[in-house]
Amino acid sequence: MTAWRRRGEWLELTPGKVLTGASDRNEATVQWLLQTLGMPEKLLRQLQANKGIEWRGDRLRLALFPVRPAGIKPVWRELDVLYEDDFCLVAHKPAGMNIHPDGRKDEMEQPTLDHAVAAYYQMQGEDAAVRHIHRLDQDTSGPVLYAKNDWAQLKLDEDMRHKRIARSYAAFVQGKVPADLKVIDLPIGKDRHHKQRRRVSLTGQHAVTRVRLGETYRNASLVHLELETGRTHQIRVHLSHLGHPLLGDSLYGGSTALIGRQALHGERLAFTHPFTGERIEIDDPWPDDLRQLGQKLSTIR
Secondary structure (H helix, E strand, C coil): CCCEEEECCEEEECCCHHHHCCCCHHHHHHHHHHHHCCCCHHHHHHHHHCCCEEEECCEEEECCCCCCCCCCCCCCCCCCEEEECCCEEEEEECCCCCCCCCCCCCCCCCCCHHHHHHHHHHHHCCCCCCEECCCCCCCCEEEEEEECCHHHHHHHHHHHHCCCCEEEEEEEEECCCCCCCCEEECCEEECCCCCCCEEECCCCECCEEEEEEEEECCCEEEEEEEECCCCCCHHHHHHHHCCCCECCCHHHCCCCCCCCCCCEEEEEEEEECCCCCCEEEEECCCCHHHHHHHHHHHHCC
């Protein structure tokens, strides 16, 4: 990987003689940025229009970190940062917190994860827009990926569209899930009888969930799940449809006797770093309520 470092709003690279020795350095630079570094063409055009590409001796400078407004009011709340560099941030979202405002709650009393990330950026002296790449339901805990600049957002959004960002979940569900249940491939659509619910529907959107059975208990199971698609309430709808609603998920028929929220946690997030190309894997430990739920289920005979 080409050596690089950040200096304020600029990213500095030392590509070496492959560019400094080129007969047409400007054209060689464009091709190197596109083909070797994988710069999005849209960003290249923006940088060219705004004089965001320049040479200082043997250093190539890219204006990748311009000052940007957060786009949301900073509201302080303790933030568990699982991964961070100049391009990306991964933050743990606790159960009960929305990722972004929905207009229904007092933002100061119930700040979202975006509010907390904005406050974190502010405290770090980071003048970056708050841009989440994917979402989790309010009562699902787990890691959420943020892009800290245009390069990261363009690359990560593309990876989401092409299903190259892997998300793995753990869930406690009702009943004993059969060991041979490996894939749930059922389309999901809106439930016309209930505004908040989704349901399996032949006219719905394609939805695939991969299932791996973990522990089994007297009247419940632990399953590990991977999403190939990201439909609203996908895991909850798929498992409920098969007769295994998530414990605590009253919206889809789950019992709330042992836990007061859907027993679903994003335990791992894997993505390709938008600049280095390195595969990044982030584990997010189970929160206390799910660990306690597992212990309770183990004692029920």
